[in-house]
Amino acid sequence: MLEAATRYIRAWARLQQPRIPGGFSWPFVLTIDVTMVMIGVIATLQRPMSDWPAAVLANAIAIIPWAMFFVFKDHRCEGPALWAAWTAASAILLFGTSTPIHGDFAPFLLGLVAGVVGAITSTRGGALAATSAAALLVYAAITHRIDTPAIYLSFVGIAWLIGYLVRGQQLLLVKQREAQAQLATLAAADERRRIAREVHDVIAHSLSITLLHLTGARHALQHDGDDVEAVNALQQAERLGRQAMDDIRHTVGLLAADADPMAPEPGVSDISTLAEDFARAGLDLTLEIGGKLEYVSAAAGLALYRIAQESLSNIAKHAPASPATVTLTVSRTAATLTVINALPDHDIPPNTTQGRGVRGMRQRIELLGGTVDIGAGPVSWSVQATVPSYAADMDLPARMRAS
Template sequence: MLALFAVLGVVMGDRPVLLAVAVATAVAAVAGFAAWRPLIGWPLLAAMVAVAAGLLVLGHGGSANLVWMGFCVAAGWVALASALPVALTGGALLGAALLGEWAQQTEEPGWFAWVVGTAFTLVACAFARRLRATVVELQKAQHQLAERSRAEERSRIAGEVHDVIGHALTVSLLHISSARLALDEDPDEARHALEEAERLARASLEEVRATVGLMRTDATGEVVPMPDAHDISGLVESFRGAGADIGLTVVGDLSSLGPSRGLAAYRIVQEALTNATRHAPGEPVTVLVTVEGGTATVVVRNGGAADPAAPVGNGLLGMRDRAEGVGGRLKAGADPRGWLVEAVLPA
C-alpha cells in the first residue's frame, strides 16, 4: 500500500523523474522489509519515519497529492503493531511533518484534512489494537476457565467413583467374609450373604455407570438419579445387612437439604461408614443426622482406637471437599470414644 502511494506521488508530483523513482523505490523497499520481518515497536517506527521522509520528498508543496495518504497508512501501521507510547511518538512526528508543510503552504486548503485524517487513523488503530488485545485476553481467560472447569469435573467424578467403589467393596467383603464363615455350618446363610454381595455389586456398578455417564456429552437414555439424604437409611441398612452394628437417628426434615446438599450428606455418611467398617471392624457405629434452624449436622461416631500414624487418605479429603463444596464444613479425628466425623451443612 505504501509503495502504491509512493508511485502516485511520482505521477502526481513535479520532482525530477530519476529522483522520484529512486525515492519511491526506497520507500517500497523499506516498507517491504518492515512487512517481511515483521517489525514492531521502535524498529517499526524508525522504518515508518524513513518511509514518511521519502513521501515528504515526493509530495512537498502540494496538498492535492495523494502521496499524503501514505502518512495515514504509516500512522495506522505503527498504532496497530506497537504499544501506545510508540504510536503517540509516531503520530507526533507525522503530524509535525504535515504541520510543517501547512506552515509553508498556508494557501493550500488540503493540509487540515491530512492532519485530521492521520490523527483519526492513529486513534482508531490504537483502539483497534487495544480491542484486539482485550479479545485475546478474554479468549485466554475463557480457555483457562474451561480447563479449570474440566479439572474440577474430573475431580468430582473421581470422588463419586471413589465413594461408590469403596462402599461396594467394603460391604461386599463383609458379605463374603460372612459367607465364608457360614459356609460349613449354615449354607443358607452363606448363600444369602453371597446374594447380597452380588446385589450390592450390581447396584454399585449401575451407580458407577451413571456417574461416569455424566462425563459423556453424547450419552442418550435415562440417567440413574444420584442418591440424596433420604437414601441414608437404605445405605445404613446395606451395612447392617453385611453384619455391621450401626445405629441411625434422623431428626428433622431431610427434604430441606435439596439434591446437592443431600448428595453431600449421603456421600459423607457413606465414606465415614466405609472407613469405620474397614479400620475398626466389629465396633459399633452411630449415625446422627439433624436438620434444624437452617443447618444440617451429620455426625458419624465409631468405637476403636485410631492409628495416629495413619496418613490422611483421599476419602477424608473427599468428605471435606464435599462439605465445603456446598458451603459447609467438616472435621474428623479421634475423640475419647473412638473416631468422630462431623459435618455441618446449610439446609
C-alpha cells in the same frame, strides 16, 4: 479421557493467544495492508507517468513489512519496520516526484503510519511515529509540496488517537484471553478433583459392603458349615459388585460430552437404603432419622449421603465388628449427620484423619457453608457434619402474605 479433554482445552487456549503485535487478528492485518495498497495506487495514479518509476519504488518499499510478516513469518520488529518503510514511501511520493499534486493521497499514508504503529507498539512508539509524520508534513508544507496541510495534520492526530485507543482495547482482550485460559485450566483441575472424589466414594462404598459379604460367607463356611447362608452372602456380593461397576460407569460418564442422560444423584432420603445395605452385609448398625427431609436441598442431601457412605465404608474397613450409629436430624435451620462407632481396643484407625475420603468430606461441607467435625473420642470415632437447611426460605412467601 479427562487428560485428553485437558490437552484440548490447553491447545484451544494456545490458539487464542495473539500471534501478531498487540494481539490483533488476521482481518485487522489484511484491512490495514489493503488500505495501504489503495493509498499507494491512488497516489501513483495521481502523478504523471514520468513519475511512476519513483511511485512504484515507493510502493515496493511500503510492501516490505507485508512480505516480512506473510512470507518470512517475522513480526518481532513489525512496528519499527512499518514506520521506516511507510515513512520512506511517503517521503519518496512527496519529494521524489516532479510536481506537487493537488489533493495528494500520499500524506494519508503518514496518517496510517501514526495509527497502525500506535496500535501495535507502545505509547512512546506511537507518539514518535505521529511526531515524525507531522514533521514530514510540516516540511512538505514549507517546501510547497502539499496544500491544505492542516487537514493532513488533523488526520495524523486523529489516526494516532484511534490507534492509541485500539491498543488499549487489544491489551484488555489479551488479558481476557489469558484469564480465560487460566480459568479453563482451573476448571479442568476442579472437574478432575470432583470426579476423583465421586469415584473414590463409589468404589469405597461398594467394595466395603462386598468385602463384608465375603467375610460373612467365609465365616459361614469355616465355622457353621451353612452353605445356604454362604451362598446368600456371595449373591449379595455379586449384586453389589455389578452395582459398583454400574456406578463407576455412571461416574466416568460425566467425562463424556455426548453421554446419555444420567440417573439422579443420591440424596438425603437414600441414607436409609445405604444403611440397610451395610446392615445386610453384617455391620452392627443403628439408624435414627428425625425431622422433615424436604428441608434439605439436593446439594446438601448429596453431600450428607456421601459423608454417610464414606464413614460407613471406613467402619467396614477398619472396625467391621464394632457397633455403629447413624443419626440424621433435620431442623428448620440445619441438617446434622452424626456417625459414631466404637473403637476396637481404643485405637484410632490408621490413615483416616488425612486420607482422600476425609478431605472429600471437608470439601463437600465447606462448599455448602457447613461444618464438619471428624475425630476420635475416649472410646469411639465420630463424624459430625452440619449443613444449612432452607426451611426459612420455604416459609418466606407465607410470611410475606401474612405481613
